[in-house]
Amino acid sequence: xxxxxxxxxxxxxxxxxxxxxxxxxxxxxxxxxxxxxxxxxxxxxxxxxxxxxxxxxxxxxxxxxxxxxxxxxxxxxxxxxxxxxxxxxxxxxxxxxxxxxxxxxxxxxxxxxxxxxxxxxxxxxxxxxxxxxxxxxxxxxxxxxxxxxxxxxxxxxxxxxxxxxxxxxxxxxxxxxxxxxxxxxxxxxxxxxxxxxxxxxxxxxxxxxxxxxxxxxxxxxxxxxxxxxxxxxxxxxxxxxxxxxxxxxxxxxxxxxxxxxxxxxxxxxxxxxxxxxxxxxxxxxxxxxxxxxxxxxxxxxxxxxxxxxxxxxxxxxxxxxxxxxxxxxxxxxxxxxxxxx
Amino acid sequence: xxxxxxxxxxxxxxxxxxxxxxxxxxxxxxxxxxxxxxxxxxxxxxxxxxxxxxxxxxxxxxxxxxxxxxxxxxxxxxxxxxxxxxxxxxxxxxxxxxxxxxxxxxxxxxxxxxxxxxxxxxxxxxxxxxxxxxxxxxxxxxxxxxxxxxxxxxxxxxxxxxxxxxxxxxxxxxxxxxxxxxxxxxxxxxxxxxxxxxxxxxxxxxxxxxxxxxxxxxxxxxxxxxxxxxxxxxxxxxxxxxxxxxxxxxxxxxxxxxxxxxxxxxxxxxxxxxxxxxxxxxxxxxxxxxxxxxxxxxxxxxxxxxxxxxxxxxxxxxxxxxxxxxxxxxxxxxxxxxxxxxxxxxxxxxxxxxxxxxxxxxxxxxxxxxxxxxxxxxxxxxxxx
Numbered sequence: 001x002x003x004x005x006x007x008x009x010x011x012x013x014x015x016x017x018x019x020x021x022x023x024x025x026x027x028x029x030x031x032x033x034x035x036x037x038x039x040x041x042x043x044x045x046x047x048x049x050x051x052x053x054x055x056x057x058x059x060x061x062x063x064x065x066x067x068x069x070x071x072x073x074x075x076x077x078x079x080x081x082x083x084x085x086x087x088x089x090x091x092x093x094x095x096x097x098x099x100x101x102x103x104x105x106x107x108x109x110x111x112x113x114x115x116x117x118x119x120x121x122x123x124x125x126x127x128x129x130x131x132x133x134x135x136x137x138x139x140x141x142x143x144x145x146x147x148x149x150x151x152x153x154x155x156x157x158x159x160x161x162x163x164x165x166x167x168x169x170x171x172x173x174x175x176x177x178x179x180x181x182x183x184x185x186x187x188x189x190x191x192x193x194x195x196x197x198x199x200x201x202x203x204x205x206x207x208x209x210x211x212x213x214x215x216x217x218x219x220x221x222x223x224x225x226x227x228x229x230x231x232x233x234x235x236x237x238x239x240x241x242x243x244x245x246x247x248x249x250x251x252x253x254x255x256x257x258x259x260x261x262x263x264x265x266x267x268x269x270x271x272x273x274x275x276x277x278x279x280x281x282x283x284x285x286x287x288x289x290x291x292x293x294x295x296x297x298x299x300x301x302x303x304x305x306x307x308x309x310x311x312x313x314x315x316x317x318x319x320x321x322x323x324x325x326x327x328x329x330x331x332x333x334x335x336x337x338x339x340x341x
Numbered sequence: 342x343x344x345x346x347x348x349x350x351x352x353x354x355x356x357x358x359x360x361x362x363x364x365x366x367x368x369x370x371x372x373x374x375x376x377x378x379x380x381x382x383x384x385x386x387x388x389x390x391x392x393x394x395x396x397x398x399x400x401x402x403x404x405x406x407x408x409x410x411x412x413x414x415x416x417x418x419x420x421x422x423x424x425x426x427x428x429x430x431x432x433x434x435x436x437x438x439x440x441x442x443x444x445x446x447x448x449x450x451x452x453x454x455x456x457x458x459x460x461x462x463x464x465x466x467x468x469x470x471x472x473x474x475x476x477x478x479x480x481x482x483x484x485x486x487x488x489x490x491x492x493x494x495x496x497x498x499x500x501x502x503x504x505x506x507x508x509x510x511x512x513x514x515x516x517x518x519x520x521x522x523x524x525x526x527x528x529x530x531x532x533x534x535x536x537x538x539x540x541x542x543x544x545x546x547x548x549x550x551x552x553x554x555x556x557x558x559x560x561x562x563x564x565x566x567x568x569x570x571x572x573x574x575x576x577x578x579x580x581x582x583x584x585x586x587x588x589x590x591x592x593x594x595x596x597x598x599x600x601x602x603x604x605x606x607x608x609x610x611x612x613x614x615x616x617x618x619x620x621x622x623x624x625x626x627x628x629x630x631x632x633x634x635x636x637x638x639x640x641x642x643x644x645x646x647x648x649x650x651x652x653x654x655x656x657x658x659x660x661x662x663x664x665x666x667x668x669x670x671x672x673x674x675x676x677x678x679x680x681x682x683x684x685x686x687x688x689x690x691x692x693x694x695x696x697x698x699x700x701x702x703x704x705x706x707x708x709x710x711x712x713x714x715x716x717x718x719x720x721x722x723x724x725x726x
Binding site for chain 1: 350358361375376379390524526533542544545549557559592597599657677693697707708709
């Protein structure tokens, strides 16, 4: 295919990606060094209240945003260097907390708390998703052919459900004296409040994520299991390998590329954890990096959105994803160079 | 038996395996089934701590809403009949009446018509009929399971949830059509070109796929809110405010979806032998004609699968739509956030549950119809590399 035809075919897709992915990235990068704020003026205001002998008047100095003739606030945009980053990272307080080994002080700063949760969430759910997915795939592969279709149908439901709704459906089982909380209380014989502290909410979020993603891993592993070489399995039996050894030395190595693939997709997706925070309304206890940016972007009481800080926190989030992706990119590049020779 | 003796499994292993499978199926379906049950009960029953109360709903029954034995039997019979009709009669009618090239269109019309007819028959005519029959039959007509549709009525009629539904449909339809049109072109070129440029494009797309969406939205928002002023020098008075515009959101979702779409379509195009378009080229087609007349007709399975995943992305999105659309044209998923944020009474909570079930129902149908395509789409990227 000539380059010109190639370019013509790819152009619409490329233009959209440049316009709506690359351009916003540049604008976020620039925006993270800028501060938009309304121009304020100080107004002297006299308020009088009727008193016993006469009026009591007090004069106060109030700051008001300047308003132009059409009723909009006048805003200015200043270059502020690293200020936005400093306000998000709060390095002085963070450093003080680190040097005095005060973990809870560090967790008082939103960004570090969000980073802690995001990383922990990603790393805890990763092995669980792969393990549960593999277990379901093995079990379904072991089951009678007639029930495989319905089982796959049921397994796809948690995967296909809207993430916010999925998180909500788990939440409704536990909230207040929800059906499962009541069950746990009867079983443990004690009063439980699962939404009152961070760690129980985190556990539920991780449970939700594994429930949501394990079917994806299952379907891929299940497809992989269909192509396991039966001859190798039989030779392994002749060599005296027991069931577990066959799994460990024949099946898992066969599935290794799929495990890498699922791990990658899961790393990308779990790092973006967001819907759980919305579904479990957990912002008072637990937040994630993506939620932090979302929160900065929401208009506050006076209708301002903290674009500067949002840009800074999203640039920091991106640094994280790039760090996660570097090993993958290096491998793909090596494969590409190896493949072309 | 064809299984070799050494491969046969001991009973204990088979039991464990079957047990694990049963537990998984229970865990996978329980939360979804449970919210569906909760949504048709009065608030007292829905949040009762005894599971039997939630299932049978004594408080709902006491309020006079319930299903009798007759209702259940007739309902099940009609349901089975309707499913058989859809599986046997509908395909025949479609292939009989739809002209050759218009099968897809014929199916869309037939499925929509059938769905509307079913909803009217099942939820309007049948309840009215049974309402007449139940009092006559004595004990058979006594309600035994509490069931009420008042929350659905409150959500869809009183709170005008259908508006959010229409917005969702507009956004998803736009996203699916545009991203497939743009994506098939790019996916085809990427599958057929082995150049380094194509490789780098795919890598960049992979990096874009990994980007958190909030990063991108942080880039759009300042521009979208002020776009009328920014674009005025070029567009004059016609410059639109992009914030709150469904078509702006469609463009954004299409772009966010592009990296994934082109990767998936590329792997489907790679399965189609190169010789096919070479033959077309020898016969005098241009690249575009070969693509349009020879490749696309055999690409439908891949296109449908990718379309499904585009649909899911647009339908399930919360972050982009909640930040870029305003209250007046909100889609369903962000709109539900409004429900559970203001849930002060238990009635509000059950209404939120009913809204959640309403959002899930179309997805449930989708899995039922397209199970095979979804599975093939999931494995397309992974197994073939």
